[in-house]
Structure formats: structure tokens, C-alpha cells
Amino acid sequence: MFRKKKAIFDKINDYLIKKGHEMCMSIYLNNYNGNNIYIRFDYVKKMSVYKVVWVDLNFFNESRMEDYINSQMMTKFLAMKLVNKLTKEEHESCYDFNDDIIGDRVEVLTYFNEPREYVFDRFLPLGWDFLIDPLAMIFSYLPRGMEVFLNEIFGKYDQLEERYNYLKPVKFDLLHDDFNKLFKAQIIERGEKYFTGGKVSFLEKIENKYTAIVDGTVPYLVVLECVSDSHVLMWCNCKYPTFCKHIYAVIRAIREKKFNNFYKVRYIGSAQTLLDKVTVGNFYLCFGVEGDKLLLVTSEGNIFPANIMHKNKCVFEVIEDDDECSLSKYLEEVKEK
Numbered sequence: 357m358f359r360k361k362k363a364i365f366d367k368i369n370d371y372l373i374k375k376g377h378e379m380c381m382s383i384y385l386n387n388y389n390g391n392n393i394y395i396r397f398d399y400v401k402k403m404s405v406y407k408v409v410w411v412d413l414n415f416f417n418e419s420r421m422e423d424y425i426n427s428q429m430m431t432k433f434l435a436m437k438l439v440n441k442l443t444k445e446e447h448e449s450c451y452d453f454n455d456d457i458i459g460d461r462v463e464v465l466t467y468f469n470e471p472r473e474y475v476f477d478r479f480l481p482l483g484w485d486f487l488i489d490p491l492a493m494i495f496s497y498l499p500r501g502m503e504v505f506l507n508e509i510f511g512k513y514d515q516l517e518e519r520y521n522y523l524k525p526v527k528f529d530l531l532h533d534d535f536n537k538l539f540k541a542q543i544i545e546r547g548e549k550y551f552t553g554g555k556v557s558f559l560e561k562i563e564n565k566y567t568a569i570v571d572g573t574v575p576y577l578v579v580l581e582c583v584s585d586s587h588v589l590m591w592c593n594c595k596y597p598t599f600c601k602h603i604y605a606v607i608r609a610i611r612e613k614k615f616n617n618f619y620k621v622r623y624i625g626s627a628q629t630l631l632d633k634v635t636v637g638n639f640y641l642c643f644g645v646e647g648d649k650l651l652l653v654t655s656e657g658n659i660f661p662a663n664i665m666h667k668n669k670c671v672f673e674v675i676e677d678d679d680e681c682s683l684s685k686y687l688e689e690v691k692e693k
């Protein structure tokens with residue numbers, strides 16, 4: 357990924373050199389939450405000022421660089437603090453790669469005394485405290501929205517690693533890995549009860565995604581998306597902030613091949629756009645009914661109750677039912693009412 361983009365860095369560098377910028381430090385957020393952001397701390401000799409420069413490479417047009425390269429002057433006081441701090445810094449280049457993480461790489465280069473490189477995945481490693489102030493100072497000159505990156509980068513220092521790691525692809529072999537790798541003992545115990553109690557009522561694999569409904573106090577939706585051969589994105593709509601008993605129960609069901617397909621329905625009403633968001637191809641996953649509503653699963657992973665009838669017309673047709681044709685029969689009953 358870095359190599360592919362190198363030409364772009366060279367072009368940005370050439371552009372800034374022409375503007376009289378000398379690079380003191382750069383930070384590259386490489387596929388960080390899907391973002392590619394190039395940030396620099398530059399000295400502009402002819403003006404005797406330091407500037408923070410940033411470019412969002414996901415939205416970059418080489419032919420109109422001046423519109424895409426943003427910069428902001430840093431106050432002299434703060435800039436000198438930053439320079440002094442890093443000039444005195446004696447840390448050699450260091451690297452902290454984490455095989456469990458896809459993307460989310462941060463590449464920091466400094467050009468004080470001699471060029472140095474500090475590269476890590478997702479979280480600034482404990483013990484690299486010397487980078488905390490420089491990063492915080494530079495980020496304070498970036499648009500507000502970029503704070504989220506800084507907060508996550510400092511996740512280890514705030515002890516919020518687990519919170520950030522959840523909702524990201526995690527290295528886990530769904531069929532073979534030890535549950536203890538992700539799940540706490542008491543979650544395993546509770547999840548096991550859910551599984552053996554037959555609470556995983558629907559489970560289906562479509563392409564690279566498992567979708568499941570686990571019956572609890574309310575139905576919980578679990579989605580496990582295999583983003584690569586080794587990494588899975590796991591998600592449940594319950595309130596537990598990390599890998600929960602519902603996800604555990606679903607993985608157990610996958611291992612025991614306890615699949616139970618969802619009902620599939622097609623929307624045949626006229627207000628097509630209303631339901632665009634719940635489409636999976638040209639059908640919707642459905643796990644039951646509640647009064648005059650079908651319980652559908654949206655492609656974003658939400659439960660969406662949809663009216664069966666619209667202006668006295670049934671707006672759904674069943675394209676996959678269970679052996680007893682329960683859903684088709686139910687729709688007939690609703691129609692006759």
C-alpha cells in the first residue's frame with residue numbers, strides 16, 4: 357500500500373518544496389479506520405514560521421493540489437516547544453507491528469538531528485511517551501474531526517484498547533480458535549447456556565457474512581463478517597461493549613453447523629426507496645413477525661420492523677419460507693383481516 361502511494365508523497369513533497377517548506381516531521385495515518393491522511397510539521401524559512409500541513413489522500417486530486425493541501429501556522433511558542441522536545445530526543449527508530457491488526461498503521465518520521473522512523477499499529481505503544489506531546493500539539497492544529505484518530509492512537513494510555521478493538525476486524529479463526537482468546541470466562545459460561553438452550557434461532561451464511569438472531573429478553577442480531585482468511589469483524593446489537601455471550605453462542609452454532617435459514621421476502625410495494633436500505637441483493641432477510649410488521653434485518657446490521665400492508669395492499673411476497681410455510685400463511689391471514 358505504501359509503495360503504491362509513494363508517487364503521491366513525492367508530488368506533495370515537490371509541491372511543498374517549491375513553496376519553501378522544509379519537512380521537520382511527518383505523520384502518515386495509513387488505512388487508519390479506512391482513512392489515509394498525510395500530516396506534516398514544516399518549517400518555512402522565508403517566513404520564519406512553522407506550519408502544520410495535512411492532506412486527505414482518500415480525496416486527493418493531483419491536478420489541483422493547491423485545493424487539497426491544507427496548512428495552518430503554528431504559534432512560535434508551541435512550535436519551539438515541539439522542536440526542542442524532538443531535537444533532544446534520543447530514541448532511535450522503533451517499530452511495533454501487530455499481526456492481529458489489519459490496517460490502522462501510523463508512520464511517524466522525524467528529521468531532527470537525523471531522520472528517524474516510528475511505526476506502530478493502531479495504538480501508540482506504552483513507553484513511547486516522547487511522542488505524546490508532539491502528536492497532541494500537531495493534532496491541535498488539525499480539523500476537529502481528526503480528534504477521533506488521536507483518541508484512538510492514545511487508546512493504550514487511556515486503557516481503552518478493548519473498546520477500540522471491538523468493532524474492528526479481529527484475528528480469529530471462527531472454526532478452530534480457542535474462545536479464551538476473545539471471551540471472558542463468565543461470558544463463555546453464559547453464552548454456552550444460550551447455545552445449549554437453543555437460543556440461536558436463525559443463522560445463515562451469505563457470501564462472507566454470517567447473520568444470526570439470538571433470542572434474549574429481545575431478539576439480538578449478530579453479524580460476523582469474514583474480511584479476510586484470518587480476520588473477522590464481529591458485531592452484536594446488545595449493549596455489552598465488547599465480545600458478548602450472543603456472539604459466543606453464534607460461533608458455537610457455526611462450529612456445530614446449527615444453521616437455520618432466515619425467511620426471505622421481496623418488497624413489491626411502490627415506495628421502493630423506503631426499503632432500499634434493507635436490501636440484500638433483491639430480497640430481505642426476515643426472522644419473524646410482530647403484529648402487522650415483518651422483522652427485517654438491514655444491511656447495516658439493524659433490526660427493522662416493516663409494515664406488511666400499505667393502503668390495504670400487502671407489499672411483501674415470500675420467496676423463501678420454512679417447511680410449514682408459516683410466513684406465507686401468516687401474510688395470508690393479515691391480508692384477509
Ligand SMILES: [Zn+2]
Pocket residue numbers: 576592593594595596600601602603
Ligand atoms: Zn450481544
